[in-house]
Amino acid sequence: MSDAYIALADGRVVEARGRVPGRTRGELVFTTAYTGYEESLTDPSYEEQVLTFSYPLIGNYGVRDERFESDRIHPRAAVAREFTDEIVEWLAEEGVPAIDHVDTRDLVTTIREEGAMRCGIAVGPDATPETAREELEACKGMSEHADIGAQVSVTEPTIHRGLAERGSAASRTESDDGGECDVALVDCGAKGSIVSSLTDRGADVHVLPYDASVADVEAVDPDVLFISNGPGDPANFEAATALVEHFVGDVPLAGICLGQQVIARALGGTTEKMAFGHRGVNQPVRDLDTGRVVMTTQNHGYTVADPGPRLDVTQVNVNDDTAEGLTNEELRVITRQYHPEANPGPHDTLDFFDDVLDLAGGRDRKRPVVASD
Structure with a gap:
């Protein structure tokens, strides 16, 4: 049974495995970088976005704060095919919802074909497709990056x-x-x-x-x-x-x-x-x-x-x-x-x-x- 859901603006709800619980919303984007996940996650340019990693394994060389580009993680959530436990611990410390066991190839293809889109995310034992859709609806009502x-x-x-x-x-x-x-x-x-x-x-x-x-x-x-x-x-x-x-x-x-x-x-x-x-x-x-x-x-x-x-x-x-x-x-x-x-x-x-x-x-x-x- 899934405990994580991504509600997409195109109407689909993607089921996945939850690694860090929480509910959030943002613009779903992807990076093709195969290294540098610490730098990407701490890059302020990802503020208010949900970052999808196209490379299948994220966290395989650990987490070192000397690689950070700022003092915190900026994406509202992180999505990957698989996260290692060490990076999950880091995301959990910062309260950033994390999801893996996702077909990221399909997500990336969707974004390339339909464009970056808003999404709602629900992760945890109480998560349902409906709670993810609630986050998406709240996201639709937001003005884009107001005074970001x-x-x-x-x-x-x-x-x-x-x-x-x-x-x-x-x-x-x-x-x-x-x-x-x-x-x-x-x-x-x-x-x-x-x-x-x-x-x-x-x-x-x-x-x-x-x-x-x-x-x-x-x-x-x-x-x-x-x-x-x-x-x-x-x-x-x-x-x-x-x-x-x-x-x-x-x-x-x-x-x-x-x-x-x-x-x-x-x-x-x-x-x-x-x-x-x-x-x-x-x-x-x-x-x-x-x-x-x-x-x-x-x-x-x-x-x-x-x-x-x-x-x-x-x-x-x-x-x-x-x-x-x-x-x-x-x-x-x-x-x-x-x-x-x-x-x-x-x-x-x-x-x-x-x-x-x-x-x-x-x-x-x-x-x-x-x-x-």
Whole structure:
């Protein structure tokens, strides 16, 4: 007898085995990543979503908090063909419902054919198809990701100092040592590895709330204004958009994932929701100038439909031609739709962070040493 149910927006109810009890609701999405489950589960971009892993066994190399991208799990529930006991214990500690013994191939096919969809989940001895449907009905009444930035952003500015010595572990605490440049990072749901990718290169990273004001940025007096990744619709991040509009042309601008979308909207472009998004570690991206193709890590459900008159597309997705890189050399703007910091995924594009800091004035910086586990 099943003790877990997923009610899908297409009318089906999927039966499964419950691993962590609870009731919840959210947007059902999938990732094709075969490693990096710790990083994925702690990625703030999965806030308010139900994450389905397409790889059949999740948890086979344990759980280590040094791999976490934030201080908590963000998906509202996790679904897999099979979870190991260790990852179930972690999910239980954080109160995140977990389901396995699911035909994830069928779920992924459904999402690819019908698009990411809302779902209701009920797990536990009292779970029934009806209770899962109740969650789905409640989900239908929710406005999409209303003010979601407040759920994933810092509430007060924080500083992460750049490393004085290259090749050592990334510093994540404040110190009295000034860095080689100051980056104002607007935290719309930033991954920790974005911060460490910048501090590894000697930058002082001033992490600001998602609704930071012009005065907040001016207090930093940054060399670069950086808009982070984050969950949901970029149209909901009005404060970050206003910052870009205010500082463009005066301060170099950079963005990753949601950050690219926010910058494009601020400079006259448009964005749109994708059918099922890009979530995985093997998305091929082609550079239009060099023809080089790199493999990238991605996690987004929206994309830049039209970059507008002020931005040029420099990179595209090989699979669907969506914009993966934008630039305006005169205004000193550079963005990426994918995650150059990876975690999980390939490190083909880590030099993006060197390019970002070069916008600060071409300082003579040493390249960081990438340490292996």
